[in-house]
Amino acid sequence: MTRTTSRIGAWIAMIVGSLYFLLPLAATFLFSLKMRRDALSFDAYKVVLTDPQFQATFGYSTLMAVLTIVSGIVLVAPTAFWIQLKLPRLRAVVEFITLLPLVIPAIVIVFGYLKMYNSSAWLPLTAHERSTDFLLVASYVTLSLPYLYRSIDTGLRAVDVRGLTEAAQSLGAGWGGILLKVILPNVKSAILSGAFLTFAVVIGEFTMASLLSRPAFGPYLQLIGANRAYEPAALAIIAFLVTWASMGLIQVFARNGRAKRKAA
């Protein structure tokens, strides 16, 4: 009796939740199809996708995302590995540090950057476009730390890091070999989920890109949103799909990883 009631309750909660989430999405989608006055069409999407600005900013942000992911992994994977292996007592500290970007607003970080690295500063990173790009990637690495560190650390915890490392050491492997050939292949799915999460975060990021005035996708979204009617709706749907594709891929890789571990 109580079980059926609680199940009904759960269903109601689910439905209300889904409606809260899906209705605006459906409305946005519908609206994005209404560019032509007389019929539903994908005109808005056509306009958006053929806009050279869209292509340029999306391409730029994708590039930044890839650079962020690569530098993030290079930074986080060895760190998480070393902490797991040699400094487990530092784990709580590092975890706290990686969470800071969630606590400190991006705008605070970026003002810090502008103060530290402006064109009259000791290290004038913002003086050139390329060095500003570098700063942007650095800031994205910071932003993605919570996601990247968490997923890689979780992946490492599921592996016998110490045993595998020592086995490889006794067979003569050096640290680079151990990391690349023994550890990374066994946390591949965790790294990929972290990577997709990072991609989803970076592709729509606004604050950093805007204040460092880089031609990224986030500021473009904002610009279009402020000046057009139907295109922003189409863009929102596109951005949404990109994010969800990333999420979907995370699920796929996470499941693969779990299945393999279960079998092992």
Next chain:
Amino acid sequence: MAFLDIKQINKRFGTQQVVCDMDIAIERGEFVTFLGPSGCGKTTVLRMIAGFEAPTAGAICVGGQDITAQSPQKRGIGIVFQNYALFPNLTVEQNIGFGLKVRKLPRREIAAKVAEVLRLVELNGKEGHYPHELSGGQRQRVALARALVVEPKILLLDEPLSALDARIRKNLREQIRDIQRRLQLTTVFVTHDQEEALTMSDRIYVMNQGKVEQHGTAEEIYTQPETEFVARFMGNYNLLKAEEAHQLLGLQIDGHMAIRPESIHVLSAGSHELGTFEGVIRRHQLLGGVIRYQVESRGVALWVDRLNRNVADLLPVGASVRLQISDDDMRVVR
């Protein structure tokens, strides 16, 4: 100087002294076992030999060369872990070939060596399997093959059989010993199972609380324990306190009296030979080839073993017997 020479080695974790002034000397080609209860420091010593842990004090020498400060990569010491530690993302063949690939051997040579060692551990046909597709015994043999193929100077085995069931354990025991003999490989084997130690080893170091309690051949350790701990640990010794020894045998001793159950003769109740004493059977256990009786004599309980030849041999509970122990079989231990 011995091939593997460990001198006055110490290890402290924080304030806990885990290994205390151990001296260990192992000759080339010897099969030596570290035997001791859980937590006595066996793994810690092994890890120091392999180079995963640095000793707090003392030195480790191999072939006359001090390796105490050398990294594990450079030591050329193979190790097989209790939990196998196979690389889950690599096949059997790739697991075994890992150490050779690290050494940048040509592909053909790697393949040949891997095939050879696969034959040695009787795993041919499993080359392409992943670790999770193998049984426990097969995984352990892959781990062994992986350590053997790089031809280590010393092979360390940390309770390699304890996760396996009894039958496979016995088989693998013989197989390991066989391979070790054939390759003349200096081997250190860790176990807390006295039977395993006795059946496999050339020599045994019995450890207790971070110290070497006694060392010697399997035969010596079993028949001539020097301390109460060793006598207790090696199995079924009757250990009599000083007052019990006095009560039963009329002897004044310092420490404990250790008597093996199989060295006590059971004579029929009627016999009145010199040096015998009487007792009453309180219990018996069938151990397969032998029957173990608990006999009470002059207020002291003794375990006594007799061969189980036929049903008529079985003495009923409550039966009176006479026991005889020769002087050689009474050992006074610390």
